[in-house]
């Protein structure tokens with residue numbers, strides 16, 4: 482198998498693109514896909530400051546690496562969830578990578594530790610406040626990503642969601658006809674109201690397999706294990722189903738998700754309504770000022786509850 486571009490020996494084949502690449506051309510292909518995503522979805526420019534949420538996994542570390550290589554101003558944010566060995570190991574991977582890019586690009590790493598603010602790690606906290614771990618975790622991560630971006634004056638916040646993540650989420654939203662979530666599932670969400678950072682997903686054109694290959698070929702040391710709390714989750718089930726379809730018909734995930742984005746783009750007036758809708762229902766949280774539909778936001782409610790039950 483030879484590289485489609487330069488005809489030397491290929492190291493990876495990409496059935497959905499009907500192509501194969503050597504290491505150099507594959508790295509170029511990945512960078513190109515990210516550059517195309519940034520441009521076509523108006524994500525950010527070279528002058529803007531980007532905050533990348535890094536979990537220690539392949540996607541987010543690859544994203545931070547790619548943005549710096551493409552010449553963007555990108556810093557990192559790690560949220561330490563306090564999930565035993567898993568968090569210790571992911572924290573170590575993030576720190577190691579951050580030290581390297583601090584030296585090579587002057588990039589900075591921000592850190593938020595759940596235990597410091599909530600008095601307990603995510604598992605214990607969820608049990609104490611009687612909520613599922615993953616939804617507690619989702620609320621905390623979303624809140625902290627936005628808070629750090631706003632407080633530290635970043636123009637945009639980026640996550641490492643890839644094509645597999647987005648196609649699986651789309652499948653879930655379609656199966657349950659969650660129209661409100663469908664409206665907001667794009668790779669670029671504007672800062673609809675003051676207090677909300679713009680949010681982007683520059684890896685939506687790349688699959689999980691392609692990002693794993695990129696990380697390995699570019700010697701990015703990442704945590705291979707998934708979060709232990711995610712075992713048996715609906716998301717993993719949707720991914721499995723989509724992978725089976727992809728094996729039979731390469732390009733299925735791309736057709737599914739990119740097709741959805743095409744349809745969304747053609748529905749321009751709805752995008753405007755979404756911002757207008759946000760403006761109509763969101764106002765500052767009475768406790769922390771972050772936008773919310775309720776009097777007090779769900780994060781502040783959660784922390785208030787934690788204070789009453791977590792022994793200090």
Ligand code: AMP
Pocket residue numbers: 533534535536540541558559560561562622639640641642646
């Ligand atoms: P996940 O929801 O675990 O698939 O993660 C999706 C994206 O959220 C990752 O690619 C990261 O950008 C970000 N992320 C997940 N967990 C963390 C974390 N603990 N700290 C910072 N960013 C995270």
Ligand code: FES
Pocket residue numbers: 562603614615618619708709710711
């Ligand atoms: Fe949030 Fe696992 S519970 S990453």
Ligand code: ZN
Pocket residue numbers: 766767768769770771777778779780781782
């Ligand atoms: Zn609040």
